[in-house]
Amino acid sequence: MPPLLLPRLVEVAVDAPLPNPLTYALPERLEDIVTVGQRLLVPLGNRRVTGYVVGLDVESPPETELKEVIDLLDPLPLFSPELLGLFRFASRYYFVPLAEVIKTALPAGINVKTRAALRLSDAGRRECDRWRELEAARLAPSDPGEALGLLLRLEVEGSVEVARLLRAKPPTPKNLIERLKKSKLVVVTQEAPGARVKVKTEAGIRLACAADPEAVERMKKKAREQARLYAELVEHGALSSSQLRGRYRDPARLMRGLIKAGIAEASRLPVERDPFEIDLCPPPAPARLMPGQQDALAAIGAAIDARRFQPFLIEGVTGSGKTEIYLRAIEQALAAGRGAIVLAPEIALTPQLVSRFKSRFVNERVAVLHSGLGPGERHDQWWAIRRGDARIVIGARSAVFAPVSPLGVIVVDEEQEQAYKQDHGFAYNARDLALKRAQEEQAAVVLGSATPSLESARRGRDGDYGRIVLRERVESRPLAEVEVVDLRETAEADNARLRGLALEERVKERDRIAAERLLSERMQTALETTLERGEQSIILMNRRGVSSFFLCFDCGRRFVCPACDVSLVHHRARSSAADPNYGAPSPMGYLLCHYCGYHEPAPEVCPDCRGVRVFPFGTGTEQVELMLRARFPGARIMRLDSDVLTGRESWYQSLDRIHRREVDIIVGTQMVAKGHDLPGVTLAGVLLADLALDLPDFRAAERTFQLLTQVAGRAGRGDATGRVIVQTFRPEHYAIRHAVAQDFDGFYNEEAGRRERLHYPPFGRLANLRFAGLDGDLTRDAAKKIAGVARRLTRRGEFNEVRVLGPSPAPIGRIRGKWRWMMLVQAPTPQLLTEFLRPLLNAVNKVQLGRVDFFLDRDPLNML
Ligand SMILES: [Zn+2]
Ligand SMILES: [Zn+2]
Incomplete structure (x- = not known):
């Protein structure tokens, strides 16, 4: 008997909720034309589904009946072997099926019928x-x-x-x-x-x-x-x-x-x-580089020319010429016949940035990928890159998957930004994947920031990254002066009056006082002067997510969890009945740690200074706008926050109005502080720096430092020297002190020490297991069940360094009607975390969670 001619087998990641790729046989007519990266139509049960070829000539899995591929869907592969390497890594690291990773990486419009x-x-x-x-x-x-x-x-x-x-x-x-x-x-x-x-x-x-x-x-x-x-x-x-x-x-x-x-x-x-087509006449390339820039470029260029994977971290204050380094590194990559990807946080994808790249590379097609594109536009841009027509790509986080090939350099601007992290589904961080991708492609990676994340800063200091520090500003422009206003008041008169009031009256009165105090004399005078000079001001009210934080208005005492060192969040008692989770109701409500579940009744008197002005405080940009309108009736005031901004159109329109000086005072959340040139702004005021400091997040100090540094970079970018006023109850806090001094090293040293003590990243790794459901009790029970499994796992010898925190309600306890619970897993290394999560997630798949959604957020950035 002649030997049976065996069919060629392919490994296919099918578009279905399956953890692993499947093996299929190729019909004879497709044997020679199928390659990695193409899509196939394959049978699955009684259905036909799309799948991606991720392996050729694989071995037949034992004891399964092989099914045959129905059809080939693409004449050209949609991804390269290098990109497949990235996809496989992401699938293992984030515990997401390979097909889902690929689907996220390819533009949604790819299936559009043309x-x-x-x-x-x-x-x-x-x-x-x-x-x-x-x-x-x-x-x-x-x-x-x-x-x-x-x-x-x-x-x-x-x-x-x-x-x-x-x-x-x-x-x-x-x-x-x-x-x-x-x-x-x-x-x-x-x-x-x-x-x-x-x-x-x-x-x-x-x-x-x-x-x-x-x-x-x-x-x-x-x-x-x-x-x-x-x-x-x-x-x-x-x-x-x-x-x-x-x-x-x-x-x-x-x-x-x-x-x-x-x-x-x-x-x-x-x-x-x-x-992005607006001609904004960006500055011409400077004839000469500063010495710091020159050294940086030489090092990056050497890696590009040698086709060597090498990461760099540029720590450079605003205006120190980071973009010029990016541009020249890209020039070098192009000259070596390779392309470039530039990642920018979505909100920073301003016309200024894009036009600066387009005007520098007039003979190149620059593709732009961001969430504002329609499916057709996205499809066009993607194919221009895939065909090699566009060798430079500027985009938000998903551009890390752009099919640039061969790739010479990836730039990640403002690498610390939360916008790089997808916080649902395939919860990847584009900065981290940029590093992995560059490794697969033997390319250079340049991370840039004035305020790097602790993670990157540490790797820069440990020598994992080439570290480039730019201290000088181009043309030696001075940074804005930062002044601090201490909001603490030991006004005995206030206290005496408050003490005499009934509890309910006291609450009302103290809220009124607090709002009044929010616009200090110094801030008011500065606003007035700026208005008189016909210049613009930015007022920042960094309020996000959590509605209220708890504070002593006399001494500025923070209320933090003794175990986790994150701020406790104030909750009003839900009813007069005892809460099954938190015991007897207290008229003042209770304070809760959202990491570990620790709680205590909210005090009526400050344990430090015995003042009675301890209370939750919450106010938003809207109230601030009203307050400013009352105080400055003639001023043109604009509010800029995510409630007001609905899409890209209104965002650009708003920026445009500011540029045309149609606005005197801009009130906004931190988004106004980011990445835009607003030459008319000479005053920036932060109403309550403590709002960022008191987020129930172990990165609260880092976020505060970043925010204040960004604000300082905002005022005084043009010719006029800017003025920055920061109001706070805690001027002595190290995040505020170092931000005022614009001293990143000083901040890094203190913050790194704290993180190391508590095993927070970058000293140890975190995973956040999130649960959400319409039924609060079911959601809590599901979280508790999984936490039980996790705790049993930690008793195994190999996992005794893993810590499980919680479960506890998420700081934002309910979103769109769903109750949210979270549970943290802390491990000293990423490898150990992966090994721990594998059996844990297997258990999650087996446990009946009912109608409770489960979601794994690895290396979480958003802890709310
Ligand atoms: Zn106090
Ligand atoms: Zn805690």
Whole structure:
């Protein structure tokens, strides 16, 4: 008997909730054309599902009946072997099925059905030009004819779907399209729907295809303004009403006149409104680099030229020239025939940043990937990168997966930003994956920040990263002066009055006093002066998530968990009945640690200073806005926070208004402090720095330091020296002291010591297991059940260094109706954490959690 010819086997990550890829047999017709990175249609149960080829010629798993692949879906692979290496790592590290990782990495629009559309070829464009020249010389035939008519239409509209042409009334004859195709005047492209839907149009006119020459002559003699407009129209082909505004007395009437005479046609013209296309005249490349920049670039360039994986951390204050280093490193990568990815936190993807890259690389196509893109636009950008047309990619976190190949350098700007972390589903951190990707691709990685994360700062100091410190600012511009206002008051009068009041009255009165005190004399005077000078101010009220924190207004005492050193959060007693979790109700409510569940009744008197002004305090940007409006009735005040901003449009509009000086005072959350050049702003005020300090998060001090440093970088970027005023109850706190002195090293040393003592990252690793459900009791029980499993696991010898904290309610106890619980796992190394999580997650899969959602957040950044 001849030996059986065995089929080729492939490993396929199927789009279904399965932990591991499956093995399929290839039918003979596909044997030689399937490669890693393509999509297949495969059978799964009685269904047919999409899968990604992740392995070729794998071994047959024992005792299973092999099924055969149904079809091949892509002519080209969608990802490279290097990217597959990254996907496999991410799947193991974050405990997410490989197919889900791949699905996240590929743009959602990739499956969009494309439609055939016509576009002008270069020859077609020349044909249009020629016709207009003839027209101008009055040599053109009166009717351009159907063919030329279509070309002229394409010139204005860019592209037209073939199906639309055939359906139109009267329809465009099919053979006409064929003829134009054959003569290479048009090209047929496959376009994703949605690519054009977002193009805004406005009213305008274009030259009529069949203008009567006699009418033109008549008009030229009779109406001088119309003739001027006509001449301009001949030159441009089409004009929008906004282009005419201000240059003609009554453009609308003139346009109507030309249309009525049959010389022009009404038309909708696209408005260039893509904010990334705005020409903002970014600064030209400096002729010379500062010495610090030069050394940095030499080191990065050496890694790029040697095709060597090497990470760098640039610690550089605002304005120290980090971007210039990024730009030159990319130049070097391009010169070596390789591409670049630049990651920026979403909110920093401003027109300024993008136009700076585009203007530097005029001969390159720069692809931009961010969440504001429609599926069609995303699809176009992605394919431009995949084809190699765009070698430079600027994007938010998902751009870490952009199919740039070969890759020379990845830049992660503001590497500490939380925006790099996806906080649902496949909860990856793009900065961390950038490092892994660069390793797979033998590329350089450049992390940059004025205030690096403790994680990166430590690796820079340990020598894992090439550390580059830029202390000098370009042109030696001074940083803004930071002044601190101490909000503590030991106003005995207040206390005496409060003591005399009944509890309920006392609460009301102290809230009123607190709000009043929030705008200190110094802050008011500074605002007034800035207003008088016609300059702009930013007022920051960094309020996020947690509604209230607990504070002694006399001595500034913080209330922290004795075990976890995170702020306790104040909760009002839910009812007069005893709470099963927290015991007898206290009229003042209770204070709760959201990491470990520790709780205590909220005190009526401060245990440190015996003052009675201890109470929860919460206020938002809205109240601050009202307060400022009352105090400065003439000022133009704008509020900028996520409630006000609904999308990219309003964000750019707001920035634009600030740039045009239509606003005097901007009130906002920390987003206003980030990554934008606002040259008119000379005063930045932080109303309550303690809000960041008191977040129930072990990174609260780090966040406070980052926020204050960013604010200081905001005021005084232009020529005017800025002023920064920080109000706080705790001026002696090290995060505030070092931020005021702009001393990152000083801050790092104190914070690192604290983290090491408590085994928080970067000294040890964390995973947050989250539970959410509509039924509060079920959710709590599910969390407790898993915590029980986890605690039993820690009794095994190999896991005795692992610590389990909680479960406890999440600081934001309820989101969209769902109760939230969390449980933390702490381990000294990432390897041990992975080994611990594996059996734990297996157990989670076996335990019936009912209708409770479970979600693993590894290396969590958002602890709320
Ligand atoms: Zn006190
Ligand atoms: Zn605790």
